[in-house]
Amino acid sequence: MPNQETTLEESLAGAGSVLSSVSGPSTDNSPDSLGAETSVGVRLLEKVTEGKKLAAAIPANENKANEYGEAARCPYTGATAEPASASATASTSSEIIASEKVGSGEPIIGENPTVAPLDRVRVDASDQVLTTNQGVAVADNQHSLKIGLRGPTAMEDFILREKLTHFDHERIPERVVHARGSAAHGYFETYESLTDITRANLFSEAGKRTPVFVRFSTVAGERGSADTVRDVRGFAVKFYTDEGNWDLVGNNIPVFFIQDAMKFPDVVHAVKPEPHHAMPQASSAHDTFWDFVSLTPESTHMLLWQMSDRAIPRSYRTMQGFGVHTFRLVNAAGESVFCKFHWTPLAGTHSLVWDEAVKISGADPDFHRRDLWEAIEAGEFPEWELGLQLFTEEQANSFPFDVLDPTKIVPEELVPVTRVGKMTLNRNPDNFFAETEQVAFCTAHIVPGIDFTNDPLLQGRIHSYLDTQLTRLGGPNFHEIPINSPIVPVFNNQRDGFHRQAIHRGRVNYEPNSLAGGCPFQAGIAGFSSFPETITEDKVRGKPELFADHYSQARLFWQSQSVAEQLHIIAAFRFELSRVQFPAIRQRVLSLLVNVDPILAEGVADGLGIDLPAPAPLATNLPTPNYEPSPALSLLARPGQTRIRTRRIAILVGNGVDAESIAPIYEDLLEDGAVPRIVGSRLGKVTTADGKLLDVEISLEAGPSVLYDAVVIAAGESSVQALTRDAHALDFLRQQYRHCKPILALGAADQLFAKADILKTLPDGTDDPAIIFAGMAELTAGLEEFKNALANHRSFAREMDPPIV
Secondary structure (H helix, E strand, O other), rough: OOOOOOOOOOOOHHHHHHOOOOOOOOOOOOOOOOOOHHHHHHHHHHHHHHHHHHHHOOOOOOOOHHHHHHHHHHOOOOOOOOOOHHHOOOOHHHHHEEEEEOOOOOOOOOOOOOOOHHHOOOOOOOOOEEEEEOOEEEOOOOOEEOOOOOOOEEOOOHHHHHHHHHOOOOOOOOOOOOOOEEEEEEEEEEEEOOOOOOOHHOOOOOOOOEEEEEEEEEOOOHHHHOOOOOOOEEEEEEEEEEOEEEEEEOOOOOOOOOOOOHHHHHHHHHOEEOOOOEEEOOOOOOHHHHHHHHHHHHHHHHHHHHHHHHOOOOOOHHOEEEEEOOEEEOOOOOOOEEEEEEEOOOOOEEEEHHHHHHHHHOOOOOHHHHHHHHHHHOOOOEEEEEEEEEEOOHHHOOOOOOOOOOOOOOOOOOOOOOOEEEEEEOOOOOOOOOHHHOOOOOOOOOOOOOOOOOOHHHHEEEEHHHHHHHHHOOOOHHHHHHOOOOOOOOOOOOOOOOOOOOOOOOOOOOOOOOOOOOOOOOOOOOOOOOOOOOOOOOOOOOOOOOHHOOHHHHHHHHHEEEEEHHHHHHHHHHHHOOOOOHHHHHHHHHHHHOOOOOOOHHHHHHHHOOOOOOOOOOOOOOOOOOOOHHHOOHHHHHHOOOOOOOEEEEEEEEOOHHHOOOOHHHHHHHHHHOEEEEEEEEOOOEEEOOOOOOEEEEEOOOHHHOOOOEEEOOOOHHHHHHHHHHHHHHHHHHHHOOOOEEEEEOOOOOHHHHHHHOOOOOOOOOOOOOEEEEEEHHHHHHHHHHHHHHOOOOOHHHOOOOOOO
């Protein structure tokens, strides 16, 4: 028999699986540490450990036999088990994080509180009897009421009717756009006072913290679609400020397809599944979308962004966010400046590659949702800095574009981004439906000191977001749903409507009044006042002439990308247009790209096997602006500050693995905040070269290559030979190589590279900086080199199109 000792330190064995939400070792053993300790990480470890014990405390349904025959005539009390810790039954390890909105961070056990912040709606059923919605204790939750054991069901069974009726109505209409989303609680902290430019209280002093709830989403797909589709990502932030709620409802791309809200139903209808057969889901790669945009040349700039790597982010935590529109900031003196909002992730901006994104959709369609959840559960809180581009109306009038045009950016070289605060997401929702699904963002929700501009797309959004909640959330009282309610008191004369929660005293529901002493009374100068912009114009349907420049900023974006990013854009256009059936649509799209850049247009045309058409006609005779490339527009210019924290690393093992090659790597990666997983052909244990046993944390089937950021091939002649005979392992390594990920090969891994037909050098013959070979003597240096490559995310110099075999 092999030695039963494990090869990792007992305190760390299985830590990677605790940090993940898929699979785990076959044993019930739990580590004592997760490496890089955080308070929430400690709570996560306790939650998993105690959760295992609680689950094991009910080995079977001991009352099942009581459901049949004569025994069923007498209702029985349900079986329970007492958790050793409150964390065992928690939805999330981050529930200990407190804020003015979510509450004290001290979960209330065994109660159904109805007061205080969000604590008033958190329910825990520990040691409580099952009841109906009216509080009536339920004697039997296994059977409907029958006339005799074999008789018909009685209509009087109000318990059955309540249960089924609620079940039948559990789903609410999903969002028309942004249906697929994930969210988290957190806070925003201001770096310094901004009272010189805005009276908004959340920016009033350095260190001021404001609770936030942030929802990330895809745009085109339905609620059950995959996370990693090529799409715009929503980035919506609800600030629970001292003056009411402010919703900054943006995207991860700073421009949009259209210039006027009149066209919003058209672009959404075009990108959604085609109405005659409801295909394809969550994809723009079909005729109706490209038909629309090919006839809408103002979409060209946005198309370059959507076909870039920005549309397939590595995670929600590694994508930028933008307010898209130009807003106003107004100070206490009534002075106004224009503003563009930017969110910049401290983890850097990183993307997937297309082949990887497609495979992830099958391997884990919840990839982004899981990543955000796991990071917060482990105490690795995502962070973004808020940046402002500030400029006056006089400056705006001098720009070669119109700042009211949502298809244009303000280049950072023209107006630098000033970073004014940091947002940290530190608590997962307790309940997905109650919070993530029911949260209602509206661009109309602003506070004193923030105001709108005349951007025609923004003006339509002010109406549309509010209007859609009336249907989706059942009426005008959606603001009373706990996740939507502000942290400041609400007093007005609105009454009634579906699902009204407030019970108002008195007889007055109007203003002015005397029967309530004039209350509630208007705030005067202390309240919100719109900026008094002077406008003298005729009513007209149309756009300013500067809106007619459709290509110069698309050219700016293209020229600002690295070579690898440019090749990805060409490949994305090729793929999308290859799925279009009508040649005329392809020709029209190419005619737009001819106006952007000849290399781009020729690359796409070559991929489609067609000649370049004539350029699309221009919509203006105004001189075309010429922009210098903007490095800030490339993903590669934003590596981030967190290095390898939360990066997932697979450690491939087989029988005969050298234990000494695993423990120091696993422990070192954990210490740096990464998430290592020991990956094998099957769950269970592998036998090490020295006869010990090692737990496999996840199988190659459950955790394929695309779910990891890098791979370590553990040393051991027998282990490597076993992997060379496993097609899953060979495919795993090939995919890691193809997707340009770092590889650390220890010991005799050469033969695995040979069997997988993987080059050790780049296509030009030089050394691949992201493939590191190391013997045990060079383990420390090799590991450091590997971590540096991992911090850089990918080695795009390895990439070839098409990939070689």
